[in-house]
Amino acid sequence: MKEVLTCYMCDSIATTKEHVPPKCLFPEKKDIGNDKYRLHLMTVPSCEEHNNTKSDDDEFLMVSLAGILGNNSIGYIHSQGKVLRAIRRSSYKLLKKVFLNSKNVKLEIKDNKFVDIIIGTPDVLRLKKSFEHIAYGIYYYHFNKRFDGIVKIFMDFIYYSKKNHQNYKDIIRDKVNFESKDKEKFGENKDVFYYQFLDEDEYGLLTLKLCFYGRIEVYAVFAKSDFELPGGMYLMNKLIDNGMKVIVKEDNTTYEFN
Numbered sequence: 610m611k612e613v614l615t616c617y618m619c620d621s622i623a624t625t626k627e628h629v630p631p632k633c634l635f636p637e638k639k640d641i642g643n644d645k646y647r648l649h650l651m652t653v654p655s656c657e658e659h660n661n662t663k664s665d666d667d668e669f670l671m672v673s674l675a676g677i678l679g680n681n682s683i684g685y686i687h688s689q690g691k692v693l694r695a696i697r698r699s700s701y702k703l704l705k706k707v708f709l710n711s712k713n714v715k716l717e718i719k720d721n722k723f724v725d726i727i728i729g730t731p732d733v734l735r736l737k738k739s740f741e742h743i744a745y746g747i748y749y750y751h752f753n754k755r756f757d758g759i760v761k762i763f764m765d766f767i768y769y770s771k772k773n774h775q776n777y778k779d780i781i782r783d784k785v786n787f788e789s790k791d792k793e794k795f796g797e798n799k800d801v802f803y804y805q806f807l808d809e810d811e812y813g814l815l816t817l818k819l820c821f822y823g824r825i826e827v828y829a830v831f832a833k834s835d836f837e838l839p840g841g842m843y844l845m846n847k848l849i850d851n852g853m854k855v856i857v858k859e860d861n862t863t864y865e866f867n
C-alpha cells in the first residue's frame with residue numbers, strides 16, 4: 610500500500626510537492642550555461658494551500674535576496690539574469706513590492722555613470738513569512754515529520770535603525786555562528802543554499818541556520834506551542850524595553866543596551 614503523505618505545514622493530505630527553498634533561487638542553464646545548481650533540489654509534500662509555487666511569494670523572495678548587496682558571485686549572476694528578467698517583466702512593480710515606502714534614486718557607480726535603484730524599507734513581514742515556510746519545509750525534509758509549534762525568524766541582513774534591535778541581532782548572530790561552527794552543512798548546492806541545525810538548548814529551543822548565496826543568513830528558532838520565555842530572559846527583555854541600561858556578556862563579548 611502506498612503511504613499517504615501529509616503536508617509540511619498542516620495536517621492535510623499532500624497533493625503536490627514544494628521546493629525548499631523555492632526553485633527560482635537556484636540559477637538555471639540559460640544564465641550560467643549549465644544546470645548544476647538545479648540538481649538534487651529539496652522537495653517536501655504539500656497541500657494545495659501551502660504550495661507557494663503558484664503564488665508570487667517565491668518571486669518576491671528571489672528579488673529580495675538577489676538584490677541584497679554583498680552576495681557571492683552566483684547570487685550576482687543570478688540577479689543579472691533571472692531576477693532582472695522578472696523585474697523587467699513586471700515593469701519594476703516587483704521591486705516596488707519588495708520595499709515599502711520605496712523611492713527611486715540615481716546612484717553613481719563610476720565616472721558619471723548612473724544607475725536607477727530603488728531604496729526603502731524591506732517588506733520585513735512578508736520576508737519573514739517566506740522564511741517561515743522555508744524553515745518548516747527544511748524541518749520536514751530533515752526530520753521527515755512536520756514541526757508542530759511556532760517558528761521565530763531572525764534575518765541577519767536587515768539593518769535596524771534602533772540600536773537595541775541591532776544589538777539583539779548581534780547577540781543572536783554571534784551565538785549561532787559560534788554554535789554552528791562544527792555542525793554539518795546540508796545542501797547539494799551550498800554556494801546557493803545550505804542549512805545547519807544546532808543542538809537543542811536548555812529551554813528546548815531548536816535553532817536552524819539558513820544561508821543563501823554564501824552570505825545572507827537567516828536564523829529560525831523552533832519552539833513548542835506552549836513555550837514560555839524563562840523568567841530571567843523575560844525580565845531582561847522587559848528592562849531593555851523600558852529603557853534600562855543592561856549589559857549582556859556572552860563568550861567574552863559585551864553587548865550594551867540603552
Ligand SMILES: [Zn+2]
Pocket residue numbers: 616617618619620621655656657658659
Ligand atoms: Zn498544508
